[in-house]
Amino acid sequence: MPEAYIIDAVRTPRGIGKPGKGALANMHPQHLAATVMRALRDRNELASADIDDVIWGTSAQQGHQAGDMGRMAALDAGFDTKVSGVTLDRFCGSGLTAVALAAAQAMSGMEDLVIAGGTEMMSYVGQFSAEMRKHGLVKTSGLGSGNERLHARHPQSHQGVCADAIASMDGISRAALDEFSLESQRRAARAIAEGRFAKSTIVVKDDSGHVILDHEEYPRPNTSAADLAALKPSFEAIADVPADQDGTTFRQLINRRYPDVKIVAVHHAGSSSGVVDGAAAVLIASGEFARAHGLEPRARIVATANMGDDPTLMLNGPVPAARKVLARAGLTKDDIDLWEVNEAFAVVVEKFIRDLDIDRERINVNGGAIALGHPIGATGAVLIGTVLDELERRDARRALITMCAAGGMAPAMIIERVR
Secondary structure, eight states: OEEEEEEEEEOOOOOOOOTTTTTTTTSOOOHHHHHHHHHHHHHTOOOGGOOOOOOOEEEOOOOOGOOOOHHHHHHHHTTTTTTTTEEETTTTTTHHHHHHHHHHHHHTTSSSSEEEEEEEEHHHHHHHHHHHHHTSOOTTSSTTTHHHHHHSSOOOOHHHHHHHHHHHHHTTHHHHHHHHHHHHHHHHHHHHHTTTTTTTTTOOOOOSSSSOOSSSSSSTTTTOHHHTTTOEEEETGGGGOOOOOOBBBBHHHHHOOOOTTOHHHOOOOGGGGGOOEEEEEEEEEEEHHHHTTOOOOOOOEEEEEEEEOTTTTOOOHHHHHHHHHHHTTOOOGGOSSEEEEOBBBBBHHHHHHHHTTOOOGBSSTTOOHHHHHHTTTTTHHHHHHHHHHHHHTTTTEEEEEEEEEEETTEEEEEEEEEO
């Protein structure tokens, strides 16, 4: 079977995703996507007409983020009009899925050169969603019209309440989650100080060439254990907010499926993923195209997998997804040198470590979304670039990337260095 190679990966720094506070908050999402696309073209001296397709992940496809950002950002980047584009939504897994689909195109022989990645402007999405709620166009649960019918079959709660429920069911304490979160901040601070993100992080400029953002804006390197211990739980009150027209709360939606679970609120702002703006892109090529055009692959995509899990708890997909992709590749966990599991909430990765008995020194070694932020549609592509850079830095071989996604899903991917 033909190979799918990763030629390069780039990402913007992540800006605080709040209007008036983040450096990227006034940028158009399309501009961020075009920025990373241009960087891949220029760094690899590509003729844009050679790019067969752009596959892009964006979760909240509303307003400025609607209208097929993959195609529009390619045009904004100045690519040849021959370059087509498509935009998809697998919630938090969108960016990782975009890269997986690009790899499948290359491995099937249908395409030779594809840019894949994602964008999410959380500062904009927050404004847009608030405006829609004000006018009664969406419901608090985010499931849209007809959610009572879906809740009757598959109760789906607020993600933060789900995180607290999983911690309660698995007996994972707030102290353990705070310890994990503090380590995420420590590792991210070390990675930034040592320049571990420099290879893939590009500068964001406006149309006039002025620098808008050239560093990670979200990390709080001075965070202490006492700081985390002082934070109030974020989802205790939300748990009792009505999610349906009939008054059913988010807590009751979980208890409808798990009646004996007493949900204890343990997650807070310091143990949940950061709200940020950002974009990331990965350049995928077939072996034949890479050889013919003098492109040096950095890694090959060994296997990809997707897994659905319980939509009520929503966040537990990464463990079965990792098992599935390992089986598909004919590998065991001992064959994986580094793991990247998105830190949507501290319990997601803490449970992953415990369930699979993963060495803590090999997972999220440069911190994660708790310290750096989670630009939803972009995060999967961010993680691929992050772990590839680290594989090269350590002269290691393989990495597994996975993440939870709303609706109880998880994509997964294994990559392997080739030089």
